[in-house]
Every structure is written in structure tokens, then in C-alpha cells.
Amino acid sequence: MSAAAPFRVAIVTDAGDLAAAHAVRTAVFVDEQGVPAALERDALDALSRHVLATDADGRPIGAGRLAPDGRIGRLAVRSDWRGRGVGEAMLRALLDAARDAGLRDTYLHAQLQAMALYARAGFVAEGARYEEAGIAHRTMRRVAGATFPVDDLAAALDTTVTLIAAARRTLWLRTRDLDPDLYDHPDVLAAFRRAATGRRRVQVQVLLQDPSTAQRRGSALLALSQRLSSAFAFRAVEDPVDREFAGAFLVNDVGGFHVRPLGHRVDGEAATDLPGRARQLAQQFAPVWERSRACSEFRALGI
Template sequence: MVAVDHDAARPQLRAVREAVFIREQGVPAGIEIDDLDPRCRHVLARDRHGRPIGTARLAPDGRIGRMAVLPEWRGHGVGSALLHALLRIARGQGLSRVNLHAQAGAIDFYRRHGFVPVGPPFMEAGIEHQAMAQRLDRPVEVHDRAGAVAATVAVVAAARRRLWIHSRALDPGLYDHRRVLAALRRFATGGHGPQVRVLLHDALAAQRAHAPLIALGQRLPSVFAFREVEDPVDRDCPSALVANDAGGYFLRPLGHRFDGETEHHARARARQLSAGIDEVWERARSCSELRALSL
């Protein structure tokens, strides 16, 4: 994944964009090719033979666009690599905010990378789109269950090898949501020695509710570890958290609510929060009853 000069790489950029936007999606060439290109920062993905397989651009005002990956390379992490490269460039330029117009089918992809919808859907070039944005200078506010699900999925999806979950009783409506469970399952079965520490306040309540995350942990006991807080001071902590080892977190000051804040490139803050869980973890008791094959 490399940043490229527009003029030097124009044939390769055009090859990918014409294949995806013009031939595959039917976007008119007059719309796809514009005067903004020379003023944008471009990133290009190539295969091991040096052939272009994906590209995207960042406009001076922080607008991400022209995200295109050849069909045979979709689902292999190329799009995520392109997006992360542009976000690094944006932060390097000191931008406080980036935005984009996501095609309807790509909204979940951008949600997983920390973008939130802005306004209603609209039509652009004959295709339904959704405006989305991400703050780079401060946490993004989360206000409702949909936002909480999106923020949790994004933190889990970006994890490298470790996740920390702090919850009162595995939050019905959040950790039993199909998208959250699917993200946790992908992380847990993705190899590279994944580890998930789940710190609970009320293990019995989660057990009685037949929380699906417990069942997932039973199937993957080498990945998931469950403990319950015992110290009265720890039990008085009202917050809930999911954090990863890549600088992402979603913190809810009141754990029984869905609202909170999330960031995806805040390594110092994420380390501080996960270290706090580790401290409580050492004082907590192991939930051996959650290892049972039957609830």
C-alpha cells in the first residue's frame, strides 16, 4: 500500500477506477474523472506482481473518495488497508475531520472503521449513498443502540491480538447483537493467538440470560477468559468498555446505557483504559461456572 503521485500513477489509478466505476457500476466517465484529481492525495494497492488492484483518494478538504477495489480482491483486506492509509495521511496533514459518501452496500464497512452516518441517504450518480464522517481530533460521540453496535464492531474488527471487555452482565441489546457476535467470532477464529478478557459485574445474571457470548466462549476457551469483580470499590465502578490493542476503544460512562464515546486511533487512551481493566482483573475471581458445557 503506497501513496503515489497522481501524474506519475495516473494510468494505474485510472485502470482500477474505470474497471470498477465505469464498466462495473455504469458511472458516466464525465462524472468519475474530475478536475479535483490532481489536487488530491492518492493511495494505490498492488498485487505481488506490481499490478494495480485498488485505489482511493483524499481531497484537501478531508473528503475521502474514489475508493475502488477490483472484484477478485474484495474481502481480502485491501479496502481496509486503503482506508487506513488515507486516515494516516489525514492525521499527518493535521485534519480534524474526514468525510465521505458511502455507497449503500458499503455503509457497514465504514461503520467498522469508525465512521458515523450524517443526514439521510441520497442518490449520487444513480446510486444510493450515505454521507458519513469521522473526527480525528477528539472522540466520536455515540448516542444510541445502533451507534453502540457500530462502535463495538469497529473496535473488535480493528483488534490485532487482544480485546478487553468490561460489562455488568454482557449488556442485552449489545453483546447479543448478531453483528457484534459475528465480529467477535471472526476475531477469535482469525489466528495469531487472539485473547479476549471479559470482566463482569454480575456473571450470574449473564448466565441466567443465556448470553450468547458465554456460549461462544465455551466453544473457544483458549481465546475467551471470564472473571467477575469482587472488590467493593471495583463493583461500584459504573462504566463499561471495549478496547483493543490497536488504539481503539468504546467507553460508556454509565454501563447500563448505550451512549458514550469512541476513538480508533488513540493508543495512549486505549492503553490507559485496558491497563485499568488488567488491574481489576488481577483482583477478580475466575468464573469457572461459565466454562460448563451446559448452562
């Protein structure tokens, strides 16, 4: 339990706790959100593993479940406990249960307002928005200990948002000219803003191959970094060997990355849970950063 917000999360092991979990779900989904009761309960309940969150006095405050196919769902927190870490704790417990069951691939149908919670845990959105029980959702997926392909701009955007959201302290970005189609996208800029101004205060180190193009074009990411100058640092590569590097990548400090073999394209491979590979990329970044020059031309803009 936490001293600031005392609660406990545990796997459901008896009928009483399962009934308590159902009561939380009914309060949140049926009573609060208007989901029909017949849709909230289904045949998967009997086959799933459930978690229950309780407060210091043992009162139920949250619930969730993991289906046999790796789908995490029915994640519900009572309104007076939201924003206090209950959802994150239950999600971690469900991911631990998935790992113990040998499920590498987990997914969920996320209500749009909850997507940031799942992105912080390494889930990447995929596909278009859709409605379930009259509420807008997107599917999100997390692949543990493996890479997945990034084939187009939409997938690159969703992957980038998750990598930024999941970072704890540091992001390392190597790019030719700040890739406007990718890093100037509103969703990506919003993710950078949240990371830089949130509780974690993430620091972003950016290595540029072609800073003049980024400056001339008027990058939206540069404009954001001007307002958040304590969070962003820019350097330009000068070593002839470094300048021959053709690729690009974004790496975070929790095992996530998006690697692009050709820096002018968005396709490549990514992962959200491969710490060893992510450390290798960060270690590859570090010496190039040290021998590159600070972008004084950006400081002229107040950056």
C-alpha cells in the same frame, strides 16, 4: 513490497500515474459495477491527492483519493488482486496523507461489502443506509487523536463493531451483565466471531459485575463464547471496592475505546485513535482482572 503479494502503493505525482489511477477506477466502477462514467469522474479529481497501487511489473492494480475536506473515496482494486492487502495499504497511505495535510477528521461513503475493511482502520459507521449510483452505502468517519460522543444505541452498536474489528490481539470488556441490547446484537456478535476466528485470533477478556443475571437471561454472547471457548475468558469481580464501579467500557489494543459512566446505559464517549487513554483503561482493567474469580458457573455450560 510483500514477498507473498508484491505490490507498491505511492502518492500520484504525475499525469501518467493519474491516468493509470483513472483507468483502474473505470475498470472497477464503470465496467464492473455499472456506475455511469459521468458520475465516476468529477471536479474533485483535480483538487484531490491520489494513490496508485502497482504490481511487481508496474501494472496498475488499485487507486484511491483524498479530497480537501477529508473525504476518502474512489478506492478501487482490480478483481484479481482483492483480498491480498491492496485496499488496506492504499487506505493507510491516504490516512497518512490526511495526517500530513493536518486533517484529523476523515470520512467516506462505504459500499456495504467494504465496511469491514474501513472498520479495521478505525472508521465508525453513522446514519442510515442510502444509495449512490444504485449501490447501497453507509457513511463512515474516523477522528484521529480525539474522542467523540456516543449518544444512543445505534451509535453504540456502530462504535462497538469498529472497536472489535480494529483489535489486533486483545479486547478488554468490563460490563455489568453483558448488556444484551448491545452485545447480543447480530452485528456485534458477527464482529466478535470474525475477530475470534480470523487471521488475528483476537482474545476477549470479560469482567462481569453481575454474572448471575447474564447466565439466567441466556446471553447470546455467552452462547457464542461457548462455541469459541479458546477466544473468550470471563471473570466476576468480588472485591467490595471493585463491585462499587458503576461504569462499563470496551477497549482494544490499537487505541480504541467506548467508556460509559453508567453501566446500565449505552451513552458515553469513544475514540478509535487515542492510544494513551486506551492504555490507561487497559492498565485499570488488569489488576481488577487478576483479583477477580473465574466464572466457574459458565464452565458448567461448557464455557
